[in-house]
Amino acid sequence: MIGKKSAAKAELNEKTDIKTPISEMVRKFKKQKNSVVALFFILFLVFLALFGGALAPFKINEYDYNSILQGPSMAHWFGTDEFGRDLFSRIISGTKISLAVGLSAVSVGAVCGTVLGLLGGYYRGIVDAIIMRICDVLFAFPGIILAIAIVAILGSGIGNVVIAVSVFSTPTFARLVRSRTLALKNSVFVQAARNLGASDARILFRHILPGAVPEIIVQFTMSVGSSILTASSLSFLGMGAQPPTPEWGLLLANGRNYMMTSMHCTVFPGLAIFLTVLSFNILGDGLRDALDPKLTD
């Protein structure tokens, strides 16, 4: 009886289970326990970013001169800073800044890079040469140096950090999408679409782009982690977020002044950056492995 049922079920599965690259990726991804945990942690961070302000026990700029630079306690889980502000509340409120900076900067970079990569790979010739030269030049600067250069031109501030990080994440996506475009543009289905009279725009965005999407997702996840790291480094150097913003890099830079007496001021903001970047990197690793056709179960 049971055997019959499971056989019927298997048959049903066989019928309904259409293996698209994406569904295959999801199936393989679910097997990576670490990455699933990382994904849930990121969702938790998103939750904190959206509702953290309301959940935080104290206001981010609530001064309390009676409890300056206190270590962790029941009232102040992560201790207090030099104005008696609750570090736990400030770190929770900082979540939305780091996530917003990382996600928006990489999104802009991914969209620009994808369009440039599609155009370069599809049309080749002079367009491609110009786009690739621009990428070469952007690659000729170590990431953070380019970001510092851009911030030096535009001035300090979190908005300019987003611009700087977008600029240096663009070429990575451009190269990635370009190589996929080159591979896909002579494939049978693209030729078929062309013969049916599809416009270039339709071919690029409906036929070639979907083939590059899995790689773009993996690169996106990896880039968010490193962008959060770069953005917090810039804030740490005084070139990004300005006080009294509870940006993690800035909290850490501020904490260094009290390093000798109040370790918690540097330990907790750094831990927040570390765990956030770590979860994006683990998620990216999991997605990459899920995508790798060589890694069969």
Add this chain to the structure above:
Amino acid sequence: MLRYTLKRIVGVLPTLIIVVTFVFFFVRMIPGDPARLVAGEQATLDAVEAVRVQLGLDQPIHIQYLKYVGGLLRGDLGMSLRTKRPVLTEVAARYGNTMALTFASLIWSTIVGVILGVWSGKNRGKWQDFTGMTLAVSGISLPNFWIGFLLIMAFSVKLRWFPTTGVGSWKNLVLPAIALGTSIAAIIARFTRSSIVEVLKEDYIRTARAKGLKEKTVTWGHAFRNSMISVVTVVGLQFGFLLGGSVVTEAVFAYPGLGQLLVESVNYRDYPAIQSLILIFSLQFIIINLIVDILYAILNPEIKLL
């Protein structure tokens, strides 16, 4: 070999020219009047004009460009507005410090990264692999300024083994090098691991084992030697990122190198210095990439050197 090397060198020339041009326009991209920005808000018109002449901004743009390139070829990087000394002098005074830090970081991170990578790759899927790769993914996620502070708190403040800041003896180099090299060690470990995993599937590994060679000989003499190619590439590429990472690390340890000079220059809006430093960082990056390319060709017998 020579032909390949020359071809590669000629290949980077366009990039070099574009980078120099970009850096030249750098000062001119600042919104508003750069001379006014440099002279300051309260400066008199005369002072602004003086700065304009000093920066050569009063001349036509193509003359400025030719003068700039000519200056670069003679090693003239302009005058620092902050110290009123040639930028080249400032750079020369700190160059050695940054190089010492970069090499110290690169050496330890390569050794640790390779050992961790081989250990993980050889024991693929076992607990050693899991441990190694967990360490590695943590390593690339650690902000190096945070590691720096943790190291200072542990080894300078509590244990008093190493000085907190400064330069002079090897002791000053230990903590910054650990902070700077951690993420690089992690990246090298990841690449070494995947390279070893690939190589271990090869027939010659099975042959070596079948011959009855010791596992150690198989691992280091056969597997590792053949995975060297990709490891060298990664190590070389990290060098450029070390230069970038040194900016943050030097800030943590108040280490007088190029990175700290860059941060000071940005804070002071010392545009000639910023311009030159960005150019120097970029040139080093391009040159390292070139050397890596050539080294890769030498190491990899599959690339035909015509």
